[in-house]
Amino acid sequence: xxxxxxxxxxxxxxxxxxxxxxxxxxxxxxxxxxxxxxxxxxxxxxxxxxxxxxxxxxxxxxxxxxxxxxxxxxxxxxxxxxxxxxxxxxxxxxxxxxxxxxxxxxxxxxxxxxxxxxxxxxxxxxxxxxxxxxxxxxxxxxxxxxxxxxxxxxxxxxxxxxxxxxxxxxxxxxxxxxxxxxxxxxxxxxxxxxxxxxxxxxxxxxxxxxxxxxxxxxxxxxxxxxxxxxxxxxxxxxxxxxxxxxxxxxxxxxxxxxxxxxxxxxxxxxxxxxxxxxxxxxxxxxxxxxxxxxxxxxxxxxxxxxxxxxxxxxxxxxxxxxxxxxxxxxxxxxxxxxxxxxxxxxxxxxxxxxxxxxxxxxxxxxxxxxxxxxxxxxxxxxxxxxxxxxxxxxxxxxxxxxxxxxxxxxxxxxxxxxxxxxxxxxxxxxxxxxxxxxxxxxxxxxxxxxx
Ligand SMILES: Cc1ncc(COP(=O)(O)O)c(C=O)c1O
Numbered sequence: 001x002x003x004x005x006x007x008x009x010x011x012x013x014x015x016x017x018x019x020x021x022x023x024x025x026x027x028x029x030x031x032x033x034x035x036x037x038x039x040x041x042x043x044x045x046x047x048x049x050x051x052x053x054x055x056x057x058x059x060x061x062x063x064x065x066x067x068x069x070x071x072x073x074x075x076x077x078x079x080x081x082x083x084x085x086x087x088x089x090x091x092x093x094x095x096x097x098x099x100x101x102x103x104x105x106x107x108x109x110x111x112x113x114x115x116x117x118x119x120x121x122x123x124x125x126x127x128x129x130x131x132x133x134x135x136x137x138x139x140x141x142x143x144x145x146x147x148x149x150x151x152x153x154x155x156x157x158x159x160x161x162x163x164x165x166x167x168x169x170x171x172x173x174x175x176x177x178x179x180x181x182x183x184x185x186x187x188x189x190x191x192x193x194x195x196x197x198x199x200x201x202x203x204x205x206x207x208x209x210x211x212x213x214x215x216x217x218x219x220x221x222x223x224x225x226x227x228x229x230x231x232x233x234x235x236x237x238x239x240x241x242x243x244x245x246x247x248x249x250x251x252x253x254x255x256x257x258x259x260x261x262x263x264x265x266x267x268x269x270x271x272x273x274x275x276x277x278x279x280x281x282x283x284x285x286x287x288x289x290x291x292x293x294x295x296x297x298x299x300x301x302x303x304x305x306x307x308x309x310x311x312x313x314x315x316x317x318x319x320x321x322x323x324x325x326x327x328x329x330x331x332x333x334x335x336x337x338x339x340x341x342x343x344x345x346x347x348x349x350x351x352x353x354x355x356x357x358x359x360x361x362x363x364x365x366x367x368x369x370x371x372x373x374x375x376x377x378x379x380x381x382x383x384x385x386x387x388x389x390x391x392x393x394x395x396x397x398x399x400x401x402x403x404x405x406x407x408x409x410x411x412x413x414x415x416x417x418x419x420x421x422x423x424x425x426x427x428x429x430x431x432x433x434x435x436x437x438x439x440x441x442x443x444x445x446x447x448x449x450x451x
Pocket of ligand 1 (some may be wrong): 256
């Protein structure tokens with residue numbers, strides 16, 4: 001289509017592209033050429049099994065012809081309309097999102113370009129609606145890379161930018177992370193109910209100290225993504241909802257990564273029958289066929305702006321091509337029953353992860369919900385010493401990732417963890433194909449086990 005030879009892609013990119021999340025001299029990108037289903041191919045024809053849905057976003061899999069056709073048709077009809085106008089796709093996409101939202105309760109939708117700006121707008125809405133300014137988020141969280149979203153982010157990705165001043169008013173709290181629970185080091189076998197209670201007490205104590213009348217919202221990933229696939233223990237999500245109700249605080253669910261079938265429900269928060277006041281989404285909303293994010297909200301929040309202006313907007317809000325992708329993506333998910341398929345394959349993934357854990361001494365713990373899985377690698381199961389330090393890497397983790405890539409398995413490693421987040425269309429055979437490579441790769445980390 002464009003006059004660039006395959007072999008020029010990498011050198012030209014290295015010369016002119018400024019890479020995100022990277023030391024520029026150290027990048028070594030895969031020059032990817034095409035993709036179909038759960039696989040993609042580089043310019044040399046090497047095939048990779050995609051165990052990370054690219055950036056945890058290609059939920060319906062690669063090269064879906066129905067979505068591509070919908071986008072092409074939209075381009076022919078109308079590529080763009082101004083934010084103050086409306087279009088067939090804007091009407092339909094907002095209605096569809098309202099209908100699939102938890103309990104069908106989030107009736108109004110503000111469209112953004114991705115997850116970070118969805119969270120930023122959710123914060124604006126919550127602050128304007130409540131008249132309060134503080135936002136509580138968790139330490140083990142990632143909410144995006146713009147200044148407000150970085151402030152919301154609890155993990156170390158915010159540190160570099162803090163000296164310059166990020167969005168003020170964010171207070172972090174601890175995650176109910178059972179495997180490495182601060183409160184239960186001497187009592188790891190505490191019953192789940194008590195474990196949940198301890199973390200809710202911790203949260204309520206923080207609410208008290210901060211002053212409930214200053215807190216606009218608690219914003220949380222329903223299931224924590226890159227910070228560890230932390231699945232809320234029974235009663236936790238309901239307990240957070242109850243605290244929000246008690247103190248007049250809004251609950252914002254960040255479903256950017258956990259939404260759109262990833263956990264075997266449309267949205268992860270539905271596993272606990274909790275309805276948030278505001279929910280943010282992106283990634284699986286279009287399965288990354290085009291950039292799009294969204295903020296869905298309860299009608300009373302939207303109604304607070306009936307007579308006052310919402311001060312916020314984006315040139316590309318409700319971009320018709322992205323909305324066409326979202327509509328077709330949701331239709332594919334519904335008609336091909338991909339949420340149910342993800343739940344069924346999730347049980348297979350869980351079994352495979354458990355077996356892997358039994359066979360490899362470097363596996364400290366595995367966790368998964370739907371097709372959202374993680375392996376925690378440790379040097380010692382007793383001490384739980386991680387295979388790479390907090391916010392760092394190690395020769396073993398690098399070698400493991402390189403082994404997988406060499407053998408055609410694309411996955412994401414984060415510090416001492418390996419994430420397994422494949423497209424929802426994956427089948428058992430394809431999961432087994434990836435796990436066979438992982439099984440060999442883990443011999444590398446097994447070799448570093450000390451006890
Ligand atoms: C939970 C969560 N929230 C927000 C974001 C930010 O989304 P984006 O990269 O589209 O801005 C991400 C991205 O990975 C995410 O995982």
